[in-house]
Amino acid sequence: MRKIRRLLENKTGWWFLSVLAVGWVAGLFHAQPAGAEYADVVLNRLSEANGVRPVIYPHWFHRIRFRCKVCHSELGFKMKAGGNDINMLELMDGKFCGSCHNNNIAWGLENCHRCHSGLKGLETGIRGGHKAGGPGVW
Ligand code: HEC
Ligand code: HEC
Ligand code: HEC
Numbered sequence: 001m002r003k004i005r006r007l008l009e010n011k012t013g014w015w016f017l018s019v020l021a022v023g024w025v026a027g028l029f030h031a032q033p034a035g036a037e038y039a040d041v042v043l044n045r046l047s048e049a050n051g052v053r054p055v056i057y058p059h060w061f062h063r064i065r066f067r068c069k070v071c072h073s074e075l076g077f078k079m080k081a082g083g084n085d086i087n088m089l090e091l092m093d094g095k096f097c098g099s100c101h102n103n104n105i106a107w108g109l110e111n112c113h114r115c116h117s118g119l120k121g122l123e124t125g126i127r128g129g130h131k132a133g134g135p136g137v138w
Contacts, residue, residue: 040127040138041081042118046088054118056127056138057097075099082124 044054062071071077075096078084084096091098091109100106107114118138127138 038128042122042124042127042138043082043086044118044122044124045082045085047116047118048120052112053116053120054122054124055115056118057115081126 038060041057041059042054043057047054072079077096086096090096091101094102097115098109101109101111101115122138
């Protein structure tokens with residue numbers, strides 16, 4: 001505290017403290033929920049209605065491994081939670097998640113529970129923001 005008081009007593013001190021304050025406020029805004037980039041996406045357009053658990057897609061986990069354009073341009077995923085009309089047959093055809101989860105780039109589609117890991121009743125949408133937990137948490 002004594003240090004801060006000494007800073008308040010001179011002009012450079014004020015300047016220094018204002019810079020700190022601005023930095024702190026900017027930091028607060030930056031820490032707002034970050035959307036899909038850091039989150040998990042729940043996909044439950046079809047899953048539960050067809051007798052399997054909702055899919056938890058850990059977006060953050062994937063985006064640190066691949067560039068955005070791999071999925072959002074080359075593989076055709078629209079940037080909207082729940083905005084993609086994807087189903088299991090298409091995945092088995094090697095599309096969407098199935099273009100990597102094929103026992104080549106990543107483990108294969110026979111590992112149902114690794115994707116269909118959500119609790120019953122979860123609705124399609126973003127979960128977790130920067131506190132995303134990945135499969136098994138929701
Ligand atoms: C790599 C992730 C992944 C794996 C592994 C996976 N699924 Fe899916 N599955 C999905 C996605 C994504 C959807 C679409 C989710 C939604 O909108 O509800 C889906 C949808 C479904 C559906 C809904 C009906 C339909 O025709 O799409 C069923 C049933 C299903 N999967 C069963 C399975 C079974 C059984 C396995 C294991 C043999 C499996 N899934 C493995 C990702 C996966
Ligand atoms: C490995 C594939 C993959 C990569 C890489 C990836 N995304 Fe995504 N992204 C997805 C999927 C899948 C969804 C959910 C689509 C759905 O729900 O149908 C999604 C959803 C989104 C959304 C929608 C969020 C919302 O609130 O509706 C945004 C924004 C987004 N991604 C941005 C990015 C950005 C920016 C990057 C790169 C830093 C990136 N993604 C990298 C697969 C990917
Ligand atoms: C561009 C390639 C790519 C696409 C597209 C992709 N994945 Fe993955 N995914 C990976 C890789 C690589 C891993 C890590 C595999 C490993 O650890 O062996 C992974 C891991 C995962 C994991 C496990 C995460 C963990 O914490 O271990 C889940 C769940 C998953 N993917 C679901 C999906 C679903 C659902 C989709 C489609 C909506 C999808 N993935 C699309 C490449 C991809």
